[in-house]
Amino acid sequence: MCSKLGRNTPIVWWGLAFSVWSVTSNEFLSPPTTVKARENNTVLLPCYLNTVSNDGAYATSVKWFKNDDLLGDSANESVALPSRHTLWQNGSLEILHVQPEDTGHYICEISRPEPWGVVRQKHAIEVLHPPSVEPFPLTGFLQVKLGEEVRISCKGSGVPYPIITWISKGEELKLLDHRDLLVFTASDRYLAGVYECRAANGVGEPAKAQIELSIIYPPEIMTSRSWIHTAPEHRAQLECRVSADPHATVAWLKGEIVVPIDMTRVVSIVDGDKHTLIIRKVQRSDFGIYTCRAINELGQGEIQIQLSGVPNPGVFKKTQENDIIPQKDSYTLIWEVDSYTLIIEYSLWFRPYKTGKGLFRPQWTKLTIPAEYSSGPVYSKSYTLRGLKEKTVYEVLLVSRNRYGWSKPSPILRFPTAGAELNEDMIATVQIAADNNAIPLDFRVSAAKESRAINYSILITLSSILFRFTY
Numbered sequence: 001m002c003s004k005l006g007r008n009t010p011i012v013w014w015g016l017a018f019s020v021w022s023v024t025s026n027e028f029l030s031p032p033t034t035v036k037a038r039e040n041n042t043v044l045l046p047c048y049l050n051t052v053s054n055d056g057a058y059a060t061s062v063k064w065f066k067n068d069d070l071l072g073d074s075a076n077e078s079v080a081l082p083s084r085h086t087l088w089q090n091g092s093l094e095i096l097h098v099q100p101e102d103t104g105h106y107i108c109e110i111s112r113p114e115p116w117g118v119v120r121q122k123h124a125i126e127v128l129h130p131p132s133v134e135p136f137p138l139t140g141f142l143q144v145k146l147g148e149e150v151r152i153s154c155k156g157s158g159v160p161y162p163i164i165t166w167i168s169k170g171e172e173l174k175l176l177d178h179r180d181l182l183v184f185t186a187s188d189r190y191l192a193g194v195y196e197c198r199a200a201n202g203v204g205e206p207a208k209a210q211i212e213l214s215i216i217y218p219p220e221i222m223t224s225r226s227w228i229h230t231a232p233e234h235r236a237q238l239e240c241r242v243s244a245d246p247h248a249t250v251a252w253l254k255g256e257i258v259v260p261i262d263m264t265r266v267v268s269i270v271d272g273d274k275h276t277l278i279i280r281k282v283q284r285s286d287f288g289i290y291t292c293r294a295i296n297e298l299g300q301g302e303i304q305i306q307l308s309g310v311p312n313p314g315v316f317k318k319t320q321e322n323d324i325i326p327q328k329d330s331y332t333l334i335w336e337v338d339s340y341t342l343i344i345e346y347s348l349w350f351r352p353y354k355t356g357k358g359l360f361r362p363q364w365t366k367l368t369i370p371a372e373y374s375s376g377p378v379y380s381k382s383y384t385l386r387g388l389k390e391k392t393v394y395e396v397l398l399v400s401r402n403r404y405g406w407s408k409p410s411p412i413l414r415f416p417t418a419g420a421e422l423n424e425d426m427i428a429t430v431q432i433a434a435d436n437n438a439i440p441l442d443f444r445v446s447a448a449k450e451s452r453a454i455n456y457s458i459l460i461t462l463s464s465i466l467f468r469f470t471y
Contacts, residue, residue: 027119034124045123047091047108057116062091065107130204131158146217153181154197162199218299219244229312231340238277240292248294252277309404311339316413326418328390337379341402343371350396391419
């Protein structure tokens with residue numbers, strides 16, 4: 001018979017949480033059990049016969065095995081039970097203060113006299129303990145090059161086995177399963193950062209581990225202005241932002257020649273990732289294309305910025321007059337142009353707008369419009385197009401000329417005459433890329449037709465600001 005246990009001893013009886021290993025044999029009074037117990041609890045595994053089904057048979061000996069290793073034998077006192085283990089007279093096995101190493105499969109074997117023979121019953125113990133995780137790399141830090149494969153993992157342990165989740169930048173990663181290994185390509189440097197894995201099994205607090213991922217990459221360069229208008233005696237400022245890991249060496253070039261820094265007229269300033277080239281009292285020889293070039297051990301990057309004296313592209317202004325009372329055969333345009341140098345003339349191009357992607361489109365009509373004097377760098381002009389068709393959508397663009405040449409084209413403006421409307425497929429203004437400087441073929445044809453009326457030097461200058469417009 002079992003002796004009494006102390007009042008303060010936690011005990012988990014066989015009849016508590018269990019799962020059936022096999023069909024319960026009527027040889028035993030108790031079913032096979034799986035006992036789930038927390039650390040330091042006491043577990044009692046039963047092993048006694050069903051006296052009814054055994055018809056008076058009695059046990060001659062009881063043996064207990066753990067994972068096929070003999071723990072104890074009631075008929076052989078030389079087999080010493082491990083510490084904390086007790087084999088009671090009724091065949092039950094008691095384990096005090098269970099530990100994680102006590103987890104396993106237990107078999108109770110009862111020997112009986114002939115003709116009954118030996119019977120066995122399986123039990124199991126799962127000692128519940130909080131989760132833990134081991135990160136890989138063990139240092140918690142991984143560095144890869146941009147485009148390389150990333151492999152990070154967190155090996156979890158605990159009973160029951162924990163569920164692994166991953167968190168990056170404060171959000172849980174939406175994965176197909178709870179995997180302990182993450183494999184992906186470092187296709188974007190913004191994938192760098194801290195990856196945290198969390199292991200939870202319902203016992204105690206979740207375990208956490210962090211892995212910092214560093215992605216090194218060649219220089220990446222940006223600029224907010226790729227074309228800068230200036231004039232002699234004015235101040236010009238060229239800027240680029242450089243991002244690189246490892247650190248990059250940055251230089252300013254004009255053509256392929258490094259810009260000489262004299263700390264008086266030409267100054268280079270670095271503020272974090274922003275690199276600035278300042279030219280005080282610009283000279284005409286300063287006009288040209290500058291390159292911001294950055295180099296590190298993984299490669300180089302560069303971006304070009306043009307410093308020019310030609311006017312800034314013009315901007316069309318919206319007028320209430322056109323919106324309130326659309327005219328049948330006219331439209332009033334208002335535009336502004338920034339130029340430090342006196343504007344000499346404007347070239348206004350317009351034509352009916354045709355939707356679709358057909359090869360044949362209406363030809364442009366070109367008007368040369370003289371500029372008006374302005375005391376400041378902003379030149380404004382109002383001009384009314386007449387002789388337009390009713391119920392028609394037109395498109396128009398503007399280029400401006402000062403002593404240094406023709407500007408790049410303005411954004412294209414599309415406008416309707418009375419009875420026509422701009423639908424969703426028609427954009428009110430179309431911005432032509434700042435680095436596009438090739439006029440479409442029909443622009444050049446129109447210019448050729450007017451070659452007798454236009455000075456050849458102006459045509460040559462105009463061709464230098466050619467732009468490409470794609471429909």
